[in-house]
Amino acid sequence: xxxxxxxxxxxxxxxxxxxxxxxxxxxxxxxxxxxxxxxxxxxxxxxxxxxxxxxxxxxxxxxxxxxxxxxxxxxxxxxxxxxxxxxxxxxxxxxxxxxxxxxxxxxxxxxxxxxxxxxxxxxxxxxxxxxx
Amino acid sequence: xxxxxxxxxxxxxxxxxxxxxxxxxxxxxxxxxxxxxxxxxxxxxxxxxxxxxxxxxxxxxxxxxxxxxxxxxxxxxxxxxxxxxxxxxxxxxxxxxxxxxxxxxxxxxxxxxxxxxxxxxxxxxxxxxxxxxxxxxxxxxxxxxxxxxxxxxxxxxxxxxxxxxxxxxxxxxxxxxxxxxxxxxxxxxxxxxxxxxxxxxxxxxxxxxxxxxxxxxxxxxxxxxxxxxxxxxxxxxxxxxxxxxxxxxxxxxxxxxxxxxxxxxxxxxxxxxxxxxxxxxxxxxxxxxxxxxxxxxxxxxxxxxxxxxxxxxxxxxxxxxxxxxxxxxxxxxxxxxxxxxxxxxxxxxxxxxxxxxxxxxxxxxx
Numbered sequence: 001x002x003x004x005x006x007x008x009x010x011x012x013x014x015x016x017x018x019x020x021x022x023x024x025x026x027x028x029x030x031x032x033x034x035x036x037x038x039x040x041x042x043x044x045x046x047x048x049x050x051x052x053x054x055x056x057x058x059x060x061x062x063x064x065x066x067x068x069x070x071x072x073x074x075x076x077x078x079x080x081x082x083x084x085x086x087x088x089x090x091x092x093x094x095x096x097x098x099x100x101x102x103x104x105x106x107x108x109x110x111x112x113x114x115x116x117x118x119x120x121x122x123x124x125x126x127x128x129x130x131x132x
Numbered sequence: 133x134x135x136x137x138x139x140x141x142x143x144x145x146x147x148x149x150x151x152x153x154x155x156x157x158x159x160x161x162x163x164x165x166x167x168x169x170x171x172x173x174x175x176x177x178x179x180x181x182x183x184x185x186x187x188x189x190x191x192x193x194x195x196x197x198x199x200x201x202x203x204x205x206x207x208x209x210x211x212x213x214x215x216x217x218x219x220x221x222x223x224x225x226x227x228x229x230x231x232x233x234x235x236x237x238x239x240x241x242x243x244x245x246x247x248x249x250x251x252x253x254x255x256x257x258x259x260x261x262x263x264x265x266x267x268x269x270x271x272x273x274x275x276x277x278x279x280x281x282x283x284x285x286x287x288x289x290x291x292x293x294x295x296x297x298x299x300x301x302x303x304x305x306x307x308x309x310x311x312x313x314x315x316x317x318x319x320x321x322x323x324x325x326x327x328x329x330x331x332x333x334x335x336x337x338x339x340x341x342x343x344x345x346x347x348x349x350x351x352x353x354x355x356x357x358x359x360x361x362x363x364x365x366x367x368x369x370x371x372x373x374x375x376x377x378x379x380x381x382x383x384x385x386x387x388x389x390x391x392x393x394x395x396x397x398x399x400x401x402x403x404x405x406x407x408x409x410x411x412x413x414x415x416x417x418x419x420x421x422x423x424x425x426x427x428x429x430x431x432x433x434x435x436x437x438x439x440x441x442x443x444x445x446x447x448x449x450x451x452x453x454x455x456x457x458x459x460x461x462x463x464x465x466x467x468x469x470x471x472x473x474x475x476x477x478x479x480x481x482x483x484x485x486x487x488x489x490x491x492x493x494x495x496x497x498x
Contacts, residue, residue, distance in 0.1 A: 038164070039358070
């Protein structure tokens with residue numbers, strides 16, 4: 001199991017967001033989500049400059065078996081997109097979901113909004129209650 | 133959820149388990165691509181115990197079987213297997229099945245897990261007036277499929293069955309791992325050479341472990357339902373609930389070779405004769421899809437801004453390394469090379485072109 005960061009906030013739908021000092025929020029999906037999706041084939045990410053909104057889909061991720069929406073844990077403007085992942089190279093996500101496998105960097109409108117998400121403890125509680 | 137006798141084995145191997153047609157089944161042990169390639173190049177071991185196995189015997193068994201299947205039973209020698217459809221009166225497909233001939237002794241049906249109860253009820257309804265015994269042997273036996281080029285070597289190591297004598301779509305009763313009376317058939321659902329074994333349920337775990345042990349040195353390993361689906365789609369084989377449904381006829385699904393319209397009578401024949409005479413309205417085609425996105429069942433197929441059909445199955449073919457799909461389109465537009473669009477969502481279309489089925493054929497042995 002990956003070392004899930006304590007300072008990140010999590011969504012029930014398995015996205016995470018972590019605030020940098022400058023108010024940028026890094027967004028990704030958890031190691032659990034990557035493992036569940038397993039055979040990833042495609043990801044659709046927004047472009048730099050696009051707006052994302054907390055609780056709304058910012059993209060899609062597809063595996064051989066299914067397509068899932070990617071839900072944003074934060075509202076703001078996209079300042080960077082992980083180029084490797086955007087080119088459908090999923091190795092970084094598989095190996096390092098909370099590091100090199102990030103998806104977006106977002107200039108948050110209000111960083112505090114991130115705290116509406118779950119703490120690590122609460123997210124792991126959720127996984128446990130779902131039987132994982 | 134229903135469980136096979138191999139549930140504990142799957143869990144021990146760390147399989148990802150899912151609900152498949154009400155059955156608790158392994159979808160992957162590692163990932164689809166790895167297991168798919170293993171079957172194409174070495175060997176994969178599948179638990180297919182969830183499929184139904186019915187034994188039909190008695191004075192009228194031949195007549196009954198020929199009434200309920202579209203293929204022909206009467207002219208099958210003992211030890212032969214045929215693919216067939218079971219149709220309703222409108223020619224719609226109730227299930228696709230394998231029919232095993234034990235000559236006058238009886239006939240075994242292998243039916244889809246999701247259609248077990250339906251076919252049982254159908255047979256119960258249609259057997260009236262026949263002197264017949266229908267036995268459900270599904271729960272007493274387990275079924276394991278060894279698929280891939282190394283299967284012949286594995287079989288040689290575990291049984292006395294001469295694989296050279298056991299040609300494609302034939303079965304025999306042999307000794308496997310010291311067990312007598314194991315049904316060994318040269319059949320499968322992957323497009324590869326391989327065998328399916330039917331053994332007593334309490335022997336299943338022993339068989340599973342032994343075969344995995346023997347096949348490990350040949351590059352074999354367990355394979356889940358995930359790659360079973362991608363393998364069968366590459367090989368152009370239909371999956372009930374996708375390419376086959378009660379509203380689809382075998383002719384529309386391109387399965388003419390499993391329908392013997394020259395047979396005197398079977399359920400659905402009149403409707404199929406009629407359809408053959410009048411020509412097909414829709415037809416199943418293979419589609420090569422541009423890009424990385426996978427079309428999903430039910431998505432619309434569009435031609436000149438008009439919806440003309442629907443997707444049946446889609447996947448990223450791990451071996452052919454292309455996005456492939458099947459779908460039903462107007463028969464007049466089903467020719468190879470014809471171009472369509474697939475509506476992924478409101479504002480997103482995929483380009484697709486009709487290609488011959490199957491997408492993959494295994495290389496002929498030298």
